[in-house]
Amino acid sequence: MLEKTAKSTVKRTAKRASYDTKDLYPLIDDLKMAHVCFIQEGSPFSIPMLIWRIEDSVYIHGSRGSRLMKQLAKGKDVCLSFAEMNGWVMSKTAFHHSANYRSAVLFGQFEEVTNEQDQLHAYKLFVDQLEEGRWSQIKTPDEHELKATTLLKMNICEGAVKIRTGGPNDDEQDMIYPAWTGEIPLKKTWGAPIKIES
Numbered sequence: 001m002l003e004k005t006a007k008s009t010v011k012r013t014a015k016r017a018s019y020d021t022k023d024l025y026p027l028i029d030d031l032k033m034a035h036v037c038f039i040q041e042g043s044p045f046s047i048p049m050l051i052w053r054i055e056d057s058v059y060i061h062g063s064r065g066s067r068l069m070k071q072l073a074k075g076k077d078v079c080l081s082f083a084e085m086n087g088w089v090m091s092k093t094a095f096h097h098s099a100n101y102r103s104a105v106l107f108g109q110f111e112e113v114t115n116e117q118d119q120l121h122a123y124k125l126f127v128d129q130l131e132e133g134r135w136s137q138i139k140t141p142d143e144h145e146l147k148a149t150t151l152l153k154m155n156i157c158e159g160a161v162k163i164r165t166g167g168p169n170d171d172e173q174d175m176i177y178p179a180w181t182g183e184i185p186l187k188k189t190w191g192a193p194i195k196i197e198s
Helices: 021-031 067-072 116-130 143-148
Strands: 033-040 043-050 052-054 057-063 077-090 098-109 149-155 158-164 182-185
Touching (some): 021 052, 033 067, 057 067, 067 149, 098 149
Antiparallel strands (some): 033 043, 052 057, 098 158
16 A cells, blocks of 8 residues: 555545555556656756556666756655546536546655666566567667666655546536537557568
């Protein structure tokens, strides 16, 4: 279970909230992208980044020369935001139109992974999540590439998940309006690989 504090407790439509990692982990694994949010010199920043999960931690990587990675490696407080749109919810009234979605927010700090074997293990698991067995087919990072890249890890401890599913919540007095109600689902799927012959 995720740690539930005053900061991470969902207050608006709390019945849609979950603090169970069984609801969080599939979202992270499906998206593999998050907005990394932090404060730098008094200004807010939100940077979309590739992210992947290994057990109870998430990982991001970037250029060692990146100002962002240098800041995050110092252990700054960060907020990770995940969101997936799944469909429009169509109601009898403009007020009750909505959307079905999965979302999550995590709070914590990143730390740098400096051990070369730990770095290679994390990259292997990431690549093999994209296509099973791919790591064994490709060139692995060499010493220069590892030194040019910063790998950061954050333990998953505090946060919340929020999910909406189902149809509209129309008021009984509004059922007289002729508009249809229901959902316009957003269908998403990975296509077959488009291979480039070398």
